[in-house]
Amino acid sequence: MAKTLEPAIAYCEDGFAIRPHVWNFWNTPEIAGRMARYQGMTQDPSVAKIYTKDGKTLLGIGDILRNSDMGRTYRRIAEHGVEDFYSGAIARQIADDMAANGGLITMEDLAACRTVETEPLWIDYRGYRIATNQPPGGGLVIAVMLKILEQFDLAAMGHNSPDYIATVSEAMKIATVDKDTRMGDPAFFDIPFDELLSEDYAKACAERIRRGEKMDVPRLNSGADPKETTHICVADTDGNCVTMTHSLGSSGGVITEGLGFMYNNCMMVFDPRPGHAGSLAPGKARFTALSPTIVFRDDKPFLLVGAPGGTTITMGNLQAILNVIDFDMDAQQAVFAPRFTTTSNTIELTNRIPRSAERELQRRGYPTKRHPYSYMMPIVHAIRLVDGRLDGGADPSGDGMAMGT
Incomplete structure (x- = not known):
């Protein structure tokens, strides 16, 4: 047939x-x-x-x-x-x-x-210099969230406290709406970089969060994120380092007879409506949450992070960065720590986040979803470089590992 x-x-x-x-x-x-x-x-x-x-x-x-x-x-x-x-x-x-x-x-x-080769997207966060990828990659999403969260004393809130989860979740929601409406292939869409990365925008978003305003992030489907992506972090004691995310996107189920490889079907990620940031167009690159990132301290590599995990990638990478910078975790602690992700109006929690925190979030009007397992997407990997010594962490939800040679 x-x-x-x-x-x-x-x-x-x-x-x-x-x-x-x-x-x-x-x-x-x-x-x-x-x-x-x-x-x-x-x-x-x-x-x-x-x-x-x-x-x-x-x-x-x-x-x-x-x-x-x-x-x-x-x-x-x-x-x-x-x-x-x-x-x-x-x-x-x-x-x-x-x-x-x-x-x-x-x-x-x-x-x-x-x-297509591009220069990294650079931002500052609490005295650190952070290099991440340009759109249509997800680095700008991380940058927007970090700029907003820099306006808060996250460490004083306590890691994964109700205040912390609510504050970070609102930053996630704001960045998600920005991604959906104002980020796309820069060859086809005029992204307002100056506004999104400005101190004025970050402060305005922070004030909305402080007032208790909740960003509305409608979703039409809550399907699982695909698992065809891999990530690797590599570093040596001389400071040479690579963080790389590779994705097959999604398998299309079609192979040309005799060639053996399956075609990708990530055209599904485009928006069929014309005139939007993610609208489908010939030659256009689709948005991807892939966001390999390097954090620099004193102009030297300090933290490498990256992950597979579909739409959740930026949220996992963000939390690994916050865990190291704001909570002084090493790489293993940073990727092992309980996480949450908020790319809709619902805050999704791993089963290791206390139910008392979840109840308080619900009391504040947040719908929550507790996953019945200890770890959830994305599968974050990281390496930290401190005083010539390296420590690494591989998310136990995947089949990766941290290894020195």
């Missing part, structure tokens, strides 16, 4: 609008929204032959996954160079499959792909 690629519609996880989502492989109207992972692994025969035993049963833990098609693709790139992927035989194979099945990628699209 030939694949029919008709766009389905899904409610968004990280914005206000309905957004175009994954392809509906078999033209079945009942698939409308984030398709089940099982469907994405079984409905395209080119996918099922790799990831299932019999076309229907997914490989289990301990089973051997064999993907000879991807191996051959790697060899072709090794022998003919990366140009084979963007303008050569592999590109032609991709474009022909797209044309045959109603896809949108052409040879011209592949040939036009370029790596």
Whole structure:
């Protein structure tokens, strides 16, 4: 049966609008929204032959996954160079499959792909210099939150006290609304950097929080964040360091026969409404919460942080930074400490945050959601560098680890 690629519609996880989502492989109207992972692994025969035993049963833990098609693709790139992927035989194979099945990628699209390099986004926080990534990455979200929170004595509130959680949550909500409405691909959208990073804006937001005002952050869907992202922090005693987040975004459930790799479907993150920060447009980069960050003290690297975790990434990275700077935690303590995330009107809490704090938040009018586990997304990783010594922390909710060599 030939694949029919008709766009389905899904409610968004990280914005206000309905957004175009994954392809509906078999033209079945009942698939409308984030398709089940099982469907994405079984409905395209080119996918099922790799990831299932019999076309229907997914490989289990301990089973051997064999993907000879991807191996051959790697060899072709090794022998003919990366140009084979963007303008050569592999590109032609991709474009022909797209044309045959109603896809949108052409040879011209592949040939036009370029790596975009940008300078870091720099801000100050309590005497530290912080370098993070530019939009459409999530670094500006972290910057907005830090500028607001610098107006408060967080340490005096007490870590994860009701005052602390409410204050940080409001900063999270303000930055989330700013992200949804005023951040996007700077090549397509005029981001008001000067205003968002100004002292006047930070002070005005802080005053609203002090008055007890609550930012409204409507959400249409509360689906789980995808888990196709990885992060690594690396540092040495000479101060050389790297913090890098890599994401597959979301697996699309489609493989061109013979190539072995699955296409991404992160077009779902765009806003289908024209005229908005995240509106869909040809050649436009979608917003991502990826936000690898380095904190400098006395012009030397002091803290590396980063995480996978979809829309929650910026919130986890923020708390790791606050834990180290405001509460003097080492890297392991900073990523182990109980966290919360607030990207809607509901404050989501890990099960290790005291119920007394949750009850007080509820008394103040905050809806809460207590997760039944000790750790939740994102999966934060960090390295701290102090006086030539390094300490690291890997979030125990994932399969990472801190290791010295």
